[in-house]
Amino acid sequence: MTVLRIDPWEPEFGASVEAEDDPDRPPPPLEFDEPLAWAPITCMPPATVPCCAFIDGVRRVDTRLFAEEADVVAPALAGSWAVGVAWSSRPPVVDTVKVRRVIVLGRGLDHGTITASIGGHRIEYRVVASDARTPKQVLDKLQDAMRTDEAALAQAVADTGRAEVIVQDGPLDYHGGKPTVGLVKRQTQRYLDTERQRLLAMLEVGQRTPLFRFERGRIPRYSWYARIAPRRRIDGSIAGLVRLESHQEAGLEETRRLADTISGMLPSFAAPMWRDARAPQNLYPVGQLETVLRNRLGERDVVRRAVEAALWRMLDD
Amino acid sequence: MTEDQSIPVGMILGTEDSSPLDWWVAVAEEHYLQMDDVVLVRTDVPGRGELAISGVVDMVRARHEASRYESDVFLAQEGVLPLQVARSAHVVTTRLEPELWVPPRPGDCVARVRGVERDQALHFDSMEQRLVAGLSRDEQPIFVDLSFVDGRRGAHVNISGISGVATKTTYATFLLYALFHSGVLGTRAANTKALVFNVKGEDLLFLDQPNARLEDKDRARYASLGLPHEPFQSVGIWAPVKRDTVEAIPDTGSRQEGVKGYFWTVRDFVKEGMLRFLFTEAGDERSQVADIVSRVESALQREAQDVEGSPASVSVLDENLNRTHVKSFKELCALIERRLESSDSGLVAYSSRGTVSAFLRRLDGARAQVGHLIRGTEASDPADHRIDWQRNQVSVIDIHNLHDRAKRFVVGVVVKRLFEEKEASGSAEPLIFIVLDELNKYAPRDGWSPMKEVLLDISERGRSMGIILIGAQQTASEVERRIVSNAAIRIVGRLDPAEALRPEYGFLSETARRRAALLKPGTMLLQQPQLPMPLELLFPFPAWATRSSEAPRGGGRTAFARKGS
Numbered sequence: 001m002t003v004l005r006i007d008p009w010e011p012e013f014g015a016s017v018e019a020e021d022d023p024d025r026p027p028p029p030l031e032f033d034e035p036l037a038w039a040p041i042t043c044m045p046p047a048t049v050p051c052c053a054f055i056d057g058v059r060r061v062d063t064r065l066f067a068e069e070a071d072v073v074a075p076a077l078a079g080s081w082a083v084g085v086a087w088s089s090r091p092p093v094v095d096t097v098k099v100r101r102v103i104v105l106g107r108g109l110d111h112g113t114i115t116a117s118i119g120g121h122r123i124e125y126r127v128v129a130s131d132a133r134t135p136k137q138v139l140d141k142l143q144d145a146m147r148t149d150e151a152a153l154a155q156a157v158a159d160t161g162r163a164e165v166i167v168q169d170g171p172l173d174y175h176g177g178k179p180t181v182g183l184v185k186r187q188t189q190r191y192l193d194t195e196r197q198r199l200l201a202m203l204e205v206g207q208r209t210p211l212f213r214f215e216r217g218r219i220p221r222y223s224w225y226a227r228i229a230p231r232r233r234i235d236g237s238i239a240g241l242v243r244l245e246s247h248q249e250a251g252l253e254e255t256r257r258l259a260d261t262i263s264g265m266l267p268s269f270a271a272p273m274w275r276d277a278r279a280p281q282n283l284y285p286v287g288q289l290e291t292v293l294r295n296r297l298g299e300r301d302v303v304r305r306a307v308e309a310a311l312w313r314m315l316d317d
Numbered sequence: 318m319t320e321d322q323s324i325p326v327g328m329i330l331g332t333e334d335s336s337p338l339d340w341w342v343a344v345a346e347e348h349y350l351q352m353d354d355v356v357l358v359r360t361d362v363p364g365r366g367e368l369a370i371s372g373v374v375d376m377v378r379a380r381h382e383a384s385r386y387e388s389d390v391f392l393a394q395e396g397v398l399p400l401q402v403a404r405s406a407h408v409v410t411t412r413l414e415p416e417l418w419v420p421p422r423p424g425d426c427v428a429r430v431r432g433v434e435r436d437q438a439l440h441f442d443s444m445e446q447r448l449v450a451g452l453s454r455d456e457q458p459i460f461v462d463l464s465f466v467d468g469r470r471g472a473h474v475n476i477s478g479i480s481g482v483a484t485k486t487t488y489a490t491f492l493l494y495a496l497f498h499s500g501v502l503g504t505r506a507a508n509t510k511a512l513v514f515n516v517k518g519e520d521l522l523f524l525d526q527p528n529a530r531l532e533d534k535d536r537a538r539y540a541s542l543g544l545p546h547e548p549f550q551s552v553g554i555w556a557p558v559k560r561d562t563v564e565a566i567p568d569t570g571s572r573q574e575g576v577k578g579y580f581w582t583v584r585d586f587v588k589e590g591m592l593r594f595l596f597t598e599a600g601d602e603r604s605q606v607a608d609i610v611s612r613v614e615s616a617l618q619r620e621a622q623d624v625e626g627s628p629a630s631v632s633v634l635d636e637n638l639n640r641t642h643v644k645s646f647k648e649l650c651a652l653i654e655r656r657l658e659s660s661d662s663g664l665v666a667y668s669s670r671g672t673v674s675a676f677l678r679r680l681d682g683a684r685a686q687v688g689h690l691i692r693g694t695e696a697s698d699p700a701d702h703r704i705d706w707q708r709n710q711v712s713v714i715d716i717h718n719l720h721d722r723a724k725r726f727v728v729g730v731v732v733k734r735l736f737e738e739k740e741a742s743g744s745a746e747p748l749i750f751i752v753l754d755e756l757n758k759y760a761p762r763d764g765w766s767p768m769k770e771v772l773l774d775i776s777e778r779g780r781s782m783g784i785i786l787i788g789a790q791q792t793a794s795e796v797e798r799r800i801v802s803n804a805a806i807r808i809v810g811r812l813d814p815a816e817a818l819r820p821e822y823g824f825l826s827e828t829a830r831r832r833a834a835l836l837k838p839g840t841m842l843l844q845q846p847q848l849p850m851p852l853e854l855l856f857p858f859p860a861w862a863t864r865s866s867e868a869p870r871g872g873g874r875t876a877f878a879r880k881g882s
Contacts, residue, residue, distance in 0.1 A: 049395065087399065088396045090396045091394070091399075092399035094401070284397045285399055288398055288400065
């Protein structure tokens, strides 16, 4: 019999489980290195919250554009992003915020830097030429640019040695510094076979699955699922779950320790459902970091008007 | 960094409106602003150049920026939720230079100012003669413009506050001290006089004694105010004479030495028309009694003749219209009674029997309470015991032991005589200051009395005549409106929160009203005409003794040490 269950995320943020292209895309081949049965592993919450660095970015399309040259009309956009770090220090702080603005052009077209003025300030959009052919592909370029900055920031934070754990938003699509974990909030790909998948519904708060290893984008990594918030009986089986990744370079033993620490610690960072549209997966520090970053992007309407004014000026010159 | 340097502390913030009259400052992480800090912001006005806007901080606040839930603070404490603390200060503009009524802009740098810039912000620089009135919380002097005290542009000081906490009398005395000892009066100081009524306790009977409890930090405060720390230099202390003694012994508790007993003579009483000041009870004016009072008073005044060899008494007409020598106040009262009971005396006129009885009842009551202050032929050396405020710079007149009716009599008689003398002299110089607490007793809001009339006259005409009233009361709402509103300088100490809401304190901002309920002894709020808001001020521990235990040769009363009154 079909049973209906709740996806706790607010609908305008999409679903917490959303396949990108093909929901039945076959998972990459997995290796199971932990010498354990496929059963929940209980991770104790740490006595004191370790000093974590949560790294995240937000991006925004300030305005969509057309790039026109002779008969070619290419999709383009003016976009902004900001990346930063939220520290779970005492007191917790947000720092190292960087804001970037770009014009992404498709179909190999090019253009000079665009300078827009807001009040007495100037904001510069440097140009990223690409071979994108659809508006979605242009947006992906913006996303990639932001992800590159996130990775660079994670590396810079790792270099400082200040953080006991670095939690980065999304999968780890770069070779990075230890001890970094990628936190995947939205499940877009199925990894486990049907039998192993059943374990997910049985995970209690603070429990994780055993590790599984695979390679994506030629980056080998360990991954595991952990439940960070309780699930109501009406909620879908993977509500309150996150998937975590870490680089394989760290080695199995180091990764097991890291997985235990993180999985035990994350429930204390999970926001209750009423608090965040993407609770509980959108952690407290990450949610607050995003608020700060969005604020740094500036008012969208003001920025958009400034871009328009810049285009008018270029037309007049 | 010296104390005299201005320090940048923050910026005009952009999340609240700035106006030319008030604005908000975001305070930088490594700095702070407190209430009453004086700040300055310079802003560029297109086409007009730089505008300097000064102001005083009247509220400071701190909050978590963009935090949505009260419980966020716990999460922040646990290291889970990163939140930014934002501290900001609200500033009320005190001066724009040049006078361009434009607001500062978000992002303009704000500095806490000292020295010349602070003086400009508080208009101290434009005061030709400035009288030091206390210290700000950061130990900088606060001034008032003398021209608003001495009658040139304004006059009178009014002080409100709860008894025992508000230190009204101590502050009034401090203000007098500053007037006489700061040099602000220049050569006028020598002739300027003050008349201080001591209405409660014996606090003011030791003005001429140094305070043995003065500490070094107090001396330092006097130094930062530019004042010496010493007792008043020229003080005359007057106390009512004891009852039933031939000698004019002052009726005081802890101090006898150097205190002069005062009384009036029957002659003074009759010739100077003092009868009315025996009839100052609330309600006296409503009956026909007032009519008889004035008729009796003027008849006696008209008929009175001096008696050879008896300077303290007079002769007047008796009920049979025969001239008779009235030797004592008791005899005078008896004579008045007999004349009113005789229909031939011409004093009763159209008054009813009941009104006459009411008058006599009250006269009898007054005689019991005031009679000992009016002496007849038994008085020795009456001229020496007549209050003379010209003898000393400060004359303290003790009335605290007297019955309420006698208090009103003394204040009424003294102030009236002073008023008449000043009126006759026709000159505002030299100035005379009258310090009187419990104004609500002498000039209550409701009703009429001869006492209130004299005080009202002073508050309305005193400015041109050189009589300056430093009045005080617990609650300004119970004092005649015009007396309070004529005071150019208004001061409040600790106020009852309900009292602070009354319209008499309209000069206090919302925050000032709230603060008035929290003021500690030694702290006052001062409002003066040049500034749009009251300033908080502290004044130093008295350099003069306020009780016998503080005086060098003081007795054994040690309680209440270092507490104001």
